[in-house]
Structures are given as C-alpha cells and as structure tokens.
Amino acid sequence: MREFTVPVERLVEHFRKLPGIGIKSAQRLAFHILNMPREEAQDFADAILSARETVTRCKICQNLTDRDECVLCSDPARDHSLICVVSDPRDVAAIERTREYNGVYHVLHGVLSPLAHIGPDDLTVRELTLRVGHGDIRELIMATNPDTEGEATAVYLSRLLKPLGVKITRLAYGIPVGGHLEFADEITLSRALDGRQLMD
Amino acid sequence: MREFTVPVERLVEHFRKLPGIGIKSAQRLAFHILNMPREEAQDFADAILSARETVTRCKICQNLTDRDECVLCSDPARDHSLICVVSDPRDVAAIERTREYNGVYHVLHGVLSPLAHIGPDDLTVRELTLRVGHGDIRELIMATNPDTEGEATAVYLSRLLKPLGVKITRLAYGIPVGGHLEFADEITLSRALDGRQLMD
Numbered sequence: 509m510r511e512f513t514v515p516v517e518r519l520v521e522h523f524r525k526l527p528g529i530g531i532k533s534a535q536r537l538a539f540h541i542l543n544m545p546r547e548e549a550q551d552f553a554d555a556i557l558s559a560r561e562t563v564t565r566c567k568i569c570q571n572l573t574d575r576d577e578c579v580l581c582s583d584p585a586r587d588h589s590l591i592c593v594v595s596d597p598r599d600v601a602a603i604e605r606t607r608e609y610n611g612v613y614h615v616l617h618g619v620l621s622p623l624a625h626i627g628p629d630d631l632t633v634r635e636l637t638l639r640v641g642h643g644d645i646r647e648l649i650m651a652t653n654p655d656t657e658g659e660a661t662a663v664y665l666s667r668l669l670k671p672l673g674v675k676i677t678r679l680a681y682g683i684p685v686g687g688h689l690e691f692a693d694e695i696t697l698s699r700a701l702d703g704r705q706l707m708d
Numbered sequence: 709m710r711e712f713t714v715p716v717e718r719l720v721e722h723f724r725k726l727p728g729i730g731i732k733s734a735q736r737l738a739f740h741i742l743n744m745p746r747e748e749a750q751d752f753a754d755a756i757l758s759a760r761e762t763v764t765r766c767k768i769c770q771n772l773t774d775r776d777e778c779v780l781c782s783d784p785a786r787d788h789s790l791i792c793v794v795s796d797p798r799d800v801a802a803i804e805r806t807r808e809y810n811g812v813y814h815v816l817h818g819v820l821s822p823l824a825h826i827g828p829d830d831l832t833v834r835e836l837t838l839r840v841g842h843g844d845i846r847e848l849i850m851a852t853n854p855d856t857e858g859e860a861t862a863v864y865l866s867r868l869l870k871p872l873g874v875k876i877t878r879l880a881y882g883i884p885v886g887g888h889l890e891f892a893d894e895i896t897l898s899r900a901l902d903g904r905q906l907m908d
Contacts, residue, residue: 511801511804511805512772512797512801513763513772513773513774513778513779514774515755515758515759515762515763515774516759516763516772518755518758518759519755519756519758519759522751522752522755522756526737526740527736527737527740528733528736529737533728535798536727536728537726537727537728537729538759539797539798540726540727541756541759541760542759542760542763542772544760546760546761549756549757549759549760550757550760551722552722552756553753553754553756553757554753555715555718555719555721555722556719556722556741556749556752556753556756557749557750557753558715558718558719559715559716559718559719559738559741559742559749560741560742560744560746560749560750561746562715563713563715563716563742572712572713572716572742573713574713574714574715578713579713596739597712597739598735598739601711601712604711605711
C-alpha cells in the first residue's frame with residue numbers, strides 16, 4: 509500500500525535501501541528533506557552526485573581521492589617504503605588520527621570472504637603485489653581487522669608477498685588501553701599473553 | 709581534521725545533519741553512496757530534488773501531496789463531513805493502515821509548544837477554522853499524540869472550534885491491544901479505568 513504521495517515514497521525507498529536504515533528512519537529522513545530549505549536539499553543532491561562522480565581511487569594506494577594520487581601518496585614527508593595494509597578507507601582515517609604513523613597505506617577495499625564469494629581479484633591484491641614488486645618497499649604492516657576474515661586475509665597476503673623479499677608484520681593484539689581484564693574475551697586475553705613484552 | 713577527500717567529507721557532513729545520524733553512520737552512508745551504481749546515485753539525488761520541489765500541501769487537508777488536492781480529499785467515496793485532526797502526515801498513514809476510517813483528515817504539521825515557540829500561527833489552525841466555518845462538518849476527531857503537547861493542542865482546538873457548533877471527539881485512551889497490564893504506566897491505566905465501557 510502506498511502511504512504517502514509518490515515523490516515522498518520514492519525518497520523513502522531510497523533512504524530505506526541505505527545500510528542500517530529501517531522504514532521508520534527512512535520516513536523520518538525523507539520528511540526532514542521535505543522541510544529543508546530548498547538550497548540545502550539542492551546542495552545535498554549535488555553532494556551525492558559529486559561524490560559519486562569525482563571520487564576515485566588513488567592510483568598508488570587505492571584509497572579514495574578526488575585526484576590522481578592521494579594527499580598521502582603525494583606527500584614527500586611520508587615514508588614511502590613502509591606500507592600499512594588496511595581493508596577500508598575508514599581504517600586509514602583511524603590510523604591517521606593516532607598521528608603516530610608516518611608511512612603510507614594500501615587499501616584493499618574488503619577482505620577475503622569465501623562465503624560472500626570475495627576472492628583476491630575482488631580486492632586490490634594485484635595492485636599491492638605490483639607495488640611490492642616494483643618499489644623499494646621495506647615493510648608491510650598488516651592492519652586488517654582482528655576477526656576471522658581479516659586474519660585470513662593477512663595470512664593470505666603474507667604468504668603471497670613474503671617470496672618477494674619484503675618484511676611483513678602485523679598490528680599487536682592485546683588488551684585495549686583503558687580496558688578491564690575481566691571484560692576482555694578469552695581470545696583477546698590469550699593473544700595478550702602470547703604477545704607479552706619485557707617491561708623496561 | 710579532514711579525514712577523507714573533500715567530496716566525501718562534504719557528503720558525510722550532509723548525512724550527519726540528518727536527524728538521528730551520528731558521525732559513524734554518516735560515514736557508512738557516504739561510503740555506501742560511493743559504491744552505488746552511478747544510475748542509482750543519480751536517481752537518489754533526483755529523488756531528493758523532486759521531493760523537495762514537487763511535494764506541497766493539499767489545499768484542503770494540508771497533508772503532503774504532489775497535486776492541488778490530495779487523493780483522500782478528492783475521493784468522493786470518503787465522508788467529507790468527518791475530519792480527523794492529526795499533527796503529522798505519518799499519523800494519516802497510521803490511521804489509513806487500520807482500514808477502519810472513512811472520513812478525511814486535517815494535518816496540523818506540529819503541535820502547540822510554548823517552549824519551542826510554536827504557536828497556532830505555526831500550525832494549520834487557520835485553515836482548519838476556515839474548513840469548519842465554511843463546510844458541512846459533522847464531527848472533528850482529535851487524534852494528536854497522547855502526550856502533554858498533543859493533549860494541550862487538542863484542548864486548545866476544541867475550545868476554539870466548539871463555538872462554531874461542531875461536534876468534537878477524541879481518540880480513546882487505554883491499554884494497547886496485546887499489551888500487558890503490568891507493563892502499562894499509571895497514567896494509561898487510570899485513563900483506561902476512566903474510559904471503561906459496558907461489555908455486551
């Protein structure tokens with residue numbers, strides 16, 4: 509049954525197709541648009557088009573950018589021999605927020621997932637292999653998520669790229685800073701024990 | 709700090725301004741747009757513009773419509789002497805879903821709220837008064853939400869319009885069907901007691 513006038517229903521349907529948006533939220537969002545100043549709705553529509561049209565992948569690290577090479581890859585102050593491999597552009601943003609890392613990145617745009625039929629060809633594995641093969645890469649830091657698929661992806665890449673003679677490391681597992689031992693799950697705890705370090 | 713490329717940040721900002729969307733959701737939505745087929749992004753942008761441009765208020769009941777008179781007001785099969793007064797177009801949709809109501813509506817587009825500086829002039833009170841004054845209206849059903857502001861709005865309208873000689877009723881309060889007494893709040897329970905009805 510159609511509950512609202514056609515243009516409203518159409519907008520609700522679009523919002524509803526977005527991840528994490530149910531029917532009630534979709535309606536609330538659509539009504540919000542209807543009550544927006546006209547210029548703001550215009551600018552929103554334009555932002556959608558412009559993002560979809562102008563955003564592309566950096567030809568080096570595959571991160572999202574609106575130019576040929578992203579700001580990080582074209583920054584001479586970064587260490588281009590150190591590559592941090594992540595699954596998602598948001599992971600780049602998370603690591604940049606630490607202000608601790610001065611290398612560059614490689615964005616896989618996903619993880620290997622046999623169940624979802626996502627294989628190496630669906631990720632930017634070929635681009636990474638070419639980078640390691642051609643450039644003076646000193647170290648690859650695997651920074652995929654510490655879950656089954658992220659782990660499997662890191663292991664796969666490590667086996668694929670080690671023969672090219674590059675050092676491969678991965679982020680440390682452990683208790684989150686500020687976390688409580690009693691609330692840590694067993695796997696995290698046992699990884700934290702395995703990875704224990706000398707105190708100095 | 710800018711975390712993503714400009715067009716992405718701009719889109720994230722737009723999503724973030726929508727009600728109930730935090731920064732993480734806004735990023736997830738923006739990334740979803742980036743991965744959409746181009747035509748779908750185009751159609752989404754177009755849906756926003758088209759909703760904002762073509763949706764207007766029915767000149768009779770003030771509900772949202774893309775024509776002069778909404779489908780309900782222009783339906784000769786409905787009882788146009790019975791008006792259900794609601795605060796929001798979503799309430800019209802909710803009542804229509806019951807398939808029990810055959811009258812028409814009046815959408816206030818809000819409720820009186822002194823704290824938010826919303827007075828009768830910010831709602832469609834004038835339009836309702838004119839409808840009652842001009843037409844052969846038999847009954848007004850107040851169906852604002854059963855909260856303080858909805859209640860105050862119903863009382864205000866009732867006092868304003870009764871002198872025009874129209875019958876004014878309001879939706880029954882009570883225990884929701886399928887609800888449990890033990891979980892009903894005291895106010896609902898006492899309203900349910902007040903409104904108790906003879907069993908037949």
